[in-house]
Amino acid sequence: MAFRFEIIKKDHFSKARLGRIETYHGSFSTPAFLPVGTQGTIKSLTPEELVEVGVEAILGNTYHLYLRPGHQTIGRLGGLHQFIHWKRPILTDSGGYQLYSLGGLRKISEEGVTFQSHLDGSHHFLTPEKVVEIQRALGSDIGMVLDECVPYPSSYEYVKASTSLTTRWAKRCLDVRHDADPALFAIVQGGMYRDLREGSAQALVQMDFQGYAIGGLSVGEPKSTMLDILEATVPFLPENTPHYLMGVGTPEDILDAVMLGLDLFDCVLPTRNARNGTLFTSAGKMSIKQAQYNEDERPVDEACLCYTCRNYSRAYLRHLYLANEILSSRLNTIHNLYYYMNFMRRIQEAIRENRFLDFSKTHRSHPNGREIENLVRNHTTFVLG
Amino acid sequence: MAFRFEIIKKDHFSKARLGRIETYHGSFSTPAFLPVGTQGTIKSLTPEELVEVGVEAILGNTYHLYLRPGHQTIGRLGGLHQFIHWKRPILTDSGGYQLYSLGGLRKISEEGVTFQSHLDGSHHFLTPEKVVEIQRALGSDIGMVLDECVPYPSSYEYVKASTSLTTRWAKRCLDVRHDADPALFAIVQGGMYRDLREGSAQALVQMDFQGYAIGGLSVGEPKSTMLDILEATVPFLPENTPHYLMGVGTPEDILDAVMLGLDLFDCVLPTRNARNGTLFTSAGKMSIKQAQYNEDERPVDEACLCYTCRNYSRAYLRHLYLANEILSSRLNTIHNLYYYMNFMRRIQEAIRENRFLDFSKTHRSHPNGREIENLVRNHTTFVLG
Numbered sequence: 169m170a171f172r173f174e175i176i177k178k179d180h181f182s183k184a185r186l187g188r189i190e191t192y193h194g195s196f197s198t199p200a201f202l203p204v205g206t207q208g209t210i211k212s213l214t215p216e217e218l219v220e221v222g223v224e225a226i227l228g229n230t231y232h233l234y235l236r237p238g239h240q241t242i243g244r245l246g247g248l249h250q251f252i253h254w255k256r257p258i259l260t261d262s263g264g265y266q267l268y269s270l271g272g273l274r275k276i277s278e279e280g281v282t283f284q285s286h287l288d289g290s291h292h293f294l295t296p297e298k299v300v301e302i303q304r305a306l307g308s309d310i311g312m313v314l315d316e317c318v319p320y321p322s323s324y325e326y327v328k329a330s331t332s333l334t335t336r337w338a339k340r341c342l343d344v345r346h347d348a349d350p351a352l353f354a355i356v357q358g359g360m361y362r363d364l365r366e367g368s369a370q371a372l373v374q375m376d377f378q379g380y381a382i383g384g385l386s387v388g389e390p391k392s393t394m395l396d397i398l399e400a401t402v403p404f405l406p407e408n409t410p411h412y413l414m415g416v417g418t419p420e421d422i423l424d425a426v427m428l429g430l431d432l433f434d435c436v437l438p439t440r441n442a443r444n445g446t447l448f449t450s451a452g453k454m455s456i457k458q459a460q461y462n463e464d465e466r467p468v469d470e471a472c473l474c475y476t477c478r479n480y481s482r483a484y485l486r487h488l489y490l491a492n493e494i495l496s497s498r499l500n501t502i503h504n505l506y507y508y509m510n511f512m513r514r515i516q517e518a519i520r521e522n523r524f525l526d527f528s529k530t531h532r533s534h535p536n537g538r539e540i541e542n543l544v545r546n547h548t549t550f551v552l553g
Numbered sequence: 554m555a556f557r558f559e560i561i562k563k564d565h566f567s568k569a570r571l572g573r574i575e576t577y578h579g580s581f582s583t584p585a586f587l588p589v590g591t592q593g594t595i596k597s598l599t600p601e602e603l604v605e606v607g608v609e610a611i612l613g614n615t616y617h618l619y620l621r622p623g624h625q626t627i628g629r630l631g632g633l634h635q636f637i638h639w640k641r642p643i644l645t646d647s648g649g650y651q652l653y654s655l656g657g658l659r660k661i662s663e664e665g666v667t668f669q670s671h672l673d674g675s676h677h678f679l680t681p682e683k684v685v686e687i688q689r690a691l692g693s694d695i696g697m698v699l700d701e702c703v704p705y706p707s708s709y710e711y712v713k714a715s716t717s718l719t720t721r722w723a724k725r726c727l728d729v730r731h732d733a734d735p736a737l738f739a740i741v742q743g744g745m746y747r748d749l750r751e752g753s754a755q756a757l758v759q760m761d762f763q764g765y766a767i768g769g770l771s772v773g774e775p776k777s778t779m780l781d782i783l784e785a786t787v788p789f790l791p792e793n794t795p796h797y798l799m800g801v802g803t804p805e806d807i808l809d810a811v812m813l814g815l816d817l818f819d820c821v822l823p824t825r826n827a828r829n830g831t832l833f834t835s836a837g838k839m840s841i842k843q844a845q846y847n848e849d850e851r852p853v854d855e856a857c858l859c860y861t862c863r864n865y866s867r868a869y870l871r872h873l874y875l876a877n878e879i880l881s882s883r884l885n886t887i888h889n890l891y892y893y894m895n896f897m898r899r900i901q902e903a904i905r906e907n908r909f910l911d912f913s914k915t916h917r918s919h920p921n922g923r924e925i926e927n928l929v930r931n932h933t934t935f936v937l938g
Contacts, residue, residue, distance in 0.1 A: 207872075207873075207876040207878060208869070208872060208873075208876075209873060209878050209879075209880045211878065211879055211880075212879040212880060212883075213880070214880065214883070236872065236875065236876060237847070237868070237871075237872045237875075241847065241848055241868070244848055245848060245850055245866065245868055245869075246850075251866070251868070251869055251872075252869065253864045253865055253869075462622070462626065463626055463629055463630060465630055465631075479638045480638055481630065481636070483622070483626070483630055483636070484593070484630075484636055484637065484638075486622075487592075487593060487621065487622045487636075488592075488593075488594060490621065490622075491592040491593075491621060493592060493594050493596065494594075494596055494597040494879055494882055494883070495594045495596075495597060495598070495599070497879055498597075498599070498879070498883075
């Protein structure tokens with residue numbers, strides 16, 4: 169079995185862990201952020217550019233790839249890595265979240281989920297077994313079980329029944345998994361109810377998954393609720409498996425979750441924000457469309473050494489954005505992903521040196537303060553290393 | 554004066570010439586094709602990618618850059634090269650063609666052109682002197698005079714009066730040109746009337762321009778008419794200046810025009826076609842959206858060594874196109890520009906070796922025949938060189 173997870177260092181002052189995940193397509197360090205490649209591409213970038221900004225693993229969407237071009241097509245073309253020209257690890261979700269997003273277009277039964285394609289209205293039926301089969305055809309390194317993501321808010325009874333269904337589905341996924349299949353991660357559900365989360369985690373842990381995700385968060389609940397649920401759930405997950413917080417999030421969310429023992433993250437935030445002209449910088453968020461940047465010769469972030477900041481002015485980026493040019497999405501995405509990847513590397517270094525809480529505190533209170541110096545140092549290491 | 558044009562080799566069997574243009578931002582070989590960077594970017598590509606596909610010089614649109622972000626803004630930011638991060642030669646048009654495209658939104662007088670912006674309806678007034686000033690602020694290497702591009706068809710009287718106006722405007726441009734300004738090219742007009750073309754050329758040649766363009770072609774007239782006009786015009790242009798056919802065109806148009814003594818070309822064809830999913834290959838044009846490519850593992854062109862063909866299948870390119878992904882435009886544009894740049898290099902080599910007519914004939918009759926071998930050879934030289 170190609171999959172392996174190793175904890176390299178535990179922080180002395182929090183539950184943060186520095187780890188390493190090994191897969192058939194290479195290894196990557198955790199805590200890790202996986203950019204989202206919805207339709208077989210991290211929007212606007214090539215794989216070479218992803219490597220250049222420091223991306224080590226990406227996420228692919230089972231739901232989207234199943235509908236178009238189809239998992240069998242991708243399978244016949246040699247799998248997702250070959251199809252999209254990405255040689256490093258790929259994690260695929262199960263489609264559970266996309267099905268949840270379809271709302272009225274889906275119908276859930278014990279057997280699986282009936283839904284209509286958002287592309288052409290065609291009818292489909294996904295079961296736990298089918299989802300494993302799809303991810304096998306895609307050839308992902310890490311696959312996810314089919315789950316039901318419940319809306320927020322939902323009644324205790326509804327969530328209890330749904331969580332129990334998710335657990336039964338997880339078992340069915342595990343039962344049809346082959347040895348050569350992608351590593352399989354379970355997904356803890358349970359809405360915003362601590363006892364249901366605990367029950368979900370305990371039931372799933374009794375089966376032998378290679379990793380555990382926490383799903384159904386960041387769906388509209390208050391930030392404090394999310395942290396409360398994380399705090400109630402993580403202690404029930406096996407320490408020696410990766411802990412994956414699905415669909416999260418902002419740099420600050422990631423800091424909180426790492427502190428509570430989470431290892432993996434994915435979110436469209438850096439890439440979607442980029443296309444909307446919102447850039448992450450060491451001084452906070454920047455909206456590049458603002459008139460104040462009209463003749464601003466400076467790079468987006470003077471502490472950043474990404475391709476965009478090394479070569480282009482705020483004025484040019486503003487112009488490209490206003491002119492609706494494709495290059496705008498590209499240059500902004502490069503910058504935001506570089507920011508995120510560099511951020512994760514700094515988290516990893518902080519854990520290694522037992523200064524994660526300090527790093528986290530400093531990041532929050534002085535985003536433009538004394539971290540700049542470290543930032544420049546780390547950027548340099550990053551580029552040269 | 555930084556501008557210089559040198560003829561390196563004349564074809565023994567046609568009027569084709571191999572030349573070299575030197576500018577302040579470096580030199581490039583002719584016959585040359587300049588991709589169009591309408592709004593300060595060759596749509597979807599970075600300057601580094603342009604260099605990689607073999608682009609030596611690009612075109613910028615005065616009309617678009619004047620309106621947004623404004624020539625003064627670009628001037629204050631260090632000029633167009635600095636603004637867009639392109640270190641090689643830039644030719645800017647005068648806006649004449651864009652004003653022609655505005656149709657009813659423009660009004661022409663002896664003094665200049667009044668028009669409404671296509672962006673916000675604001676009113677503007679461009680004169681020959683203003684157009685020189687704009688191109689000075691942009692810092693282009695080669696600028697164009699303001700001209701009136703006449704619709705096809707137009708009456709003899711209308712074209713005669715218009716051509717005479719274009720000639721007077723050319724003189725006014727030359728009168729305000731400073732020594733340090735961009736090299737200034739005149740534009741021969743005269744519609745589809747051979748005697749008016751001849752008259753236009755003779756009048757302009759009496760002034761001392763650094764190059765001569767032929768405008769107002771490829772505006773809907775039959776192909777044979779365009780060639781007839783080129784044949785009637787080129788002999789009146791000074792041999793020791795570059796001859797520029799504006800807005801043209803297909804590979805076959807370029808072959809015809811090179812044969813008649815043209816040196817420079819620009820067109821949105823390869824880049825716009827790319828975004829529409831139409832690709833140039835050694836076997837002719839390919840529409841990547843076709844269902845037959847659904848599971849086609851081959852590259853777009855098996856004889857091509859561009860980044861796209863080296864790394865991606867037709868199936869993936871079709872998927873990206875159907876999914877409306879940004880990467881589709883990028884990969885297709887890389888391929889089409891590589892095709893064009895390689896095509897121009899093969900033209901240059903053919904002229905150098907006195908086999909241009911043979912090359913031209915072979916290209917037309919056997920696009921997928923014995924040229925393939927040469928193509929592969931040239932591609933290899935190109936990549937390694």
